[in-house]
Amino acid sequence: MASVVKREKMASVSEMYDVGWEEMRDKLRKWREDNCRNSEQIVDVGEELISEHASKLGDDIWIIYEQVMIAALDCSRDDLALTCLQELRKQFPDSHRVKRLSGMRLEALERYDEANKHYDAILQDDPTNTAARKRKISILKAQGKGTEAIRELNEYLEQFVGDQEAWHELSELYINEHDYGKAAFCLEELMMTNPHNHLYCEQYAEVKYTQGGLENLELSRKYFAQALRLNNRNMRALFGLYMSASHIAASPKVSAKVKKDNMKYAAWAATQINRAYKMAGRGTKENKCSMKTVEEMLESMQITMS
């Protein structure tokens, strides 16, 4: 009862932002293309679009139903998800894509066995269907069966070596299991297929840094530098460069030349960090104090080998 009243009182999206239905539709399309997962926003915009302007959307409405349904599952809006699913089922009765959506709804309701049956049916009909296989792996992940999920995902990747989303998922699963070597392998695949993506370089460097050991630290420093070269503004990579360089410099096993080089790198990184904070604090009175804080932070991050 309370939720119904609340919905009536809330202003519609079009009123709040003063936009027409075309802008809402274009925004949904942009979110689809960018693969954003802002489910609450999608539900707000999409629900209004399909309830008020369904006739004007034409054939776009089916893909919007799919997008809104998945977002609704994220937000626990089972009613909305069911409505969208029923519309899609009416229009595309034999579609594998719609069957996958029904499976996803069952997953959201935690009816995993039924969902598995759905996906098995799809796979029997079409063994090359990647979506169904990936959903089965997500079920294992949702049930907390990490090692089984890893095994299934490995089998999947043996067949479909080019699936980048799967490689990334596998690297995450390995990191959760603390198997950093294998996670690094997966990230290498991603780095090869996307050589200009600074985020993969940075993640790889972080994994290498976590693995530890002099060789891995050197590699991590190199890849942090590469991430910075690809994107000068990656602050995480900048801090990573500082940490890895100072870690190597503080290690007792290195030669004097390596120590000197790494201290030079660390010093350079520290200057850049200072510059960045200075730019961030431009125009505020606390600039001088915050600069001192940054200096202290950098000093405290120095690794001391005991």
Add this chain to the structure above:
Amino acid sequence: MAEPELLLDSNIRLWVVLPIVFITFLVGVIRHYVSILLQSDKKLTLEQVSDSQVLIRSRILRENGKYIPKQSFLMRKFYFNNQEDGFFKKTKRKVVPPSPMTDPSMLTDMMKGNVTNVLPMILIGGWINWTFSGFVTTKVPFPLTLRFKPMLQQGIELLSLDASWVSSASWYFLNVFGLRSMYSLILGQDNGADQSRIMQEQMSGAAMAMPADTNKAFKAEWEALELTDHQWALESVEEDLMSRELDLDGMFSKELPSGIF
């Protein structure tokens, strides 16, 4: 020698030239939609999909292997090319060359292609030739030799007529090829009305090896991978990076986006 200018009846322009353009265009559009209706689904087997992806991965390894550490590159190269159990050495796929006689789906595809494209062209060409015969339709802007006369002046028995003057049948064929760009504009790329592209495909398809010949592809990939060396792109990355200050311009100047729009 001064060329006597032929003055054509303007009715020819109205009742011959324009109708032929419309007919050709409409027939092309109809062909496009018919080809969509008759399209058969291509079902790929799991093995084919898997193999094509493996080949892509190996190619990426060759091209972008320089972005991963040397050890990793060698590990992957070993996996693919190892003498005893490297992937490319070990995997032999059963290859059945799909000749038109044995593979029924290819036969129906070829038939459909013929029916949709060649048949209408012949029929309509012949009909136009029969309907609009006996007069000259248009003049091509460049001079042609006499050898072209029998080809382009079907039905006009004038020995002294310049070869540049052509009959309606040749105007029809001119349209068929000329309207290709119009089809791209209206029906989008890769449309079923694009005859010359289809004929090109048929010609190159006969000369190209069958796509299912994965063994040859594997062998080619093995050779290419053997030849690749690892040139680490990150040798001097620190020097490159630290040669100048970081470009932090505009990093903090943008307003944070508020709300959805």
